[in-house]
């Protein structure tokens with residue numbers, strides 16, 4: 041099998057020297073005379089593949105203004121090689137990185153080669169390849185055409201990349217540029233690299249403008265030239281930033297930031313560290329907030345017994361208001377504590393790095409690190425994710441993110457888990473939490489595959505983005521973060537949860553006159569109970585789930601009202617586990633459904649979201665119930 | 676070029692880093708085993724992960740390995756401090772339990788081991804931070 045490889049790079053970076061090393065004396069070398077410049081081709085065999093190299097004239101950009109630039113550009117554009125190797129002079133890499141960013145827009149397989157590392161070492165400088173790979177998201181090889189270092193590795197990487205399929209990379213520009221790009225892209229014929237062409241049109245590339253034809257440019261010349269400047273600046277800023285991250289003199293130690301990045305984004309230990317830190321955060325959240333939660337619970341209970349339930353008004357207040365809303369409010373300390381832990385992780389600059397760690401994984405799901413960041417918002421509230429998905433450049437990615445967002449375990453589900461773990465397995469709360477969050481992530485991942493397979497087609501926009509520095513989190517910032525996310529919860533308690541509690545109270549008071557067993561809710565619950573029989577849910581649970589469709593916290597309110605108090609409830613651990621999973625997945629809350637409907641502009645997706653998640657929840661809960669029961673009976 | 680000239684760094688020698696690294700790794704793994712032995716399986720596992728940060732430092736063999744070794748020592752120590760901080764805070768907060776009439780936590784032997792590791796880590800971080808931040812980022 042033959043793999044064609046184009047060697048691209050600025051003039052004088054060592055392309056021809058590399059080419060000679062790669063092709064060696066083993067194979068033929070042919071010269072193709074051009075107008076003023078030539079392109080040279082040669083081949084070599086490695087691991088059963090014929091690597092056909094093409095040494096192209098040096099260029100600074102892919103906007104062809106001179107003829108040699110045209111040779112290179114036309115080659116990449118009209119007879120794209122299987123793999124593009126962008127050769128960068130490691131002694132002064134910024135121009136090379138600039139060109140690399142352009143080449144990435146072509147949607148080809150790209151490998152970056154930092155050449156002349158021998159000279160770099162002599163100057164007492166080292167370059168951290170893993171930093172380059174992490175932040176560029178493509179394979180990087182360090183070579184020297186003089187010593188032969190890295191040549192074999194480059195050949196292996198070429199074969200690997202070729203076999204691995206294409207992984208297009210898109211560099212994000214400032215928002216106003218992206219907006220214009222989004223407008224132009226659809227006007228470019230599909231068979232051309234749309235984003236590349238759109239960029240070139242903005243940059244004023246005459247050839248591409250003619251090729252694409254009249255795309256009805258909305259702006260006048262000045263605005264386009266301003267946009268073009270912003271594009272160039274964005275590329276240079278990225279290059280400068282990358283270099284400062286990856287380069288250092290060999291006598292110098294790593295800075296704090298570099299040291300931390302090296303370990304926290306480590307290939308092997310990065311993810312385990314992340315999981316461990318999350319576990320500590322969860323566990324601390326409960327342990328720290330538990331006593332406070334107990335104090336508040338006791339207070340509300342005392343208050344409620346003090347009021348009694350002699351008549352209808354008193355019962356409304358003690359059962360509906362205090363029982364319903366109070367039971368949810370009691371979990372406020374835990375929720376704030378968890379947000380505080382997350383706030384510290386985000387403020388310190390740790391969380392954004394995880395986006396890079398998972399980018400590769402996300403790509404398999406045809407999502408990116410950027411949708412990961414959007415999805416992270418969903419741990420506060422799923423509606424935030426659905427709204428923030430607007431910021432995603434690619435439509436397919438946006439839809440996927442919206443449709444999978446309900447599986448991100450939002451804070452509304454927290455009180456429910458807190459309640460279930462407290463009554464079903466009080467000893468293993470952190471473990472249960474860890475498991476449910478892991479489940480949440482797995483379901484999100486699984487669903488994005490399903491969504492991609494079933495509904496959508498299109499391409500993907502991978503991640504290159506800026507990462508903040510590590511810093512000691514400022515207390516004031518963490519508190520603001522905690523408050524901004526937590527207050528949403530308080531608002532809901534005073535509006536939708538209060539309303540739902542009153543409705544539940546009414547339905548559970550009448551027509552029995554206070555006897556829950558004879559009330560409307562009991563009828564409703566019993567009516568649907570058979571459907572949930574296989575899961576082992578009582579009619580109280582079924583009722584709670586129905587009302588929980590409005591907002592998940594209401595599950596807790598319903599429990600509290602139906603049982604009188606949360607203290608005495610007994611629940612089988614297996615039912616508890618299955619209920620947790622069911623609550624995680626079963627339906628998006630009303631607000632999320634509404635947001636999905638308005639952001640996708642169609643009921644089709646909103647309904648898909650409801651039915652899909654219900655079916656998934658039922659199957660999983662049933663599985664947990666059967667499998668868990670089996671395990672317990674064996675032990 | 677974005678790189679400053681070569682600077683020598685004399686505060687910590689190669690050998691003292693290697694010694695510290697092995698010591699931290701040893702303490703870390705012992706503490707993890709103590710916790711697992713005590714039935715605190717998950718927390719023990721967390722400490723295993725944190726200790727392997729020290730372990731992986733040993734395998735840094737490329738150029739600049741010395742710097743990377745220090746990075747592992749530094750970050751490993753930070754993680755150990757986080758674990759110790761977690762323990763101490765949980766212990767402190769457990770005294771609120773007295774309010775609702777439940778006992779506060781008692782420190783166990785693994786807890787003391789972890790606190791010892793934490794103190795060592797604190798020293799590491801302070802000494803390394805001084806050395807590391809002497810250099811400004813480019």
Ligand SMILES: Nc1nc2c(ncn2[C@@H]2O[C@H](COP(=O)(O)OP(=O)(O)O)[C@@H](O)[C@H]2O)c(=O)[nH]1
Nearest residue numbers: 051052053054055056057155156159184185186
């Ligand atoms: N020290 C060193 N010099 C190199 C290396 N690669 C190329 N050069 C030198 O860089 C100059 C330009 O090389 P050339 O291959 O013609 O670059 P091209 O214009 O990109 O094809 C020549 O003088 C080479 O000897 C390398 O890996 N190390």
Ligand SMILES: [Mg+2]
Nearest residue numbers: 052055056057
């Ligand atoms: Mg040449």
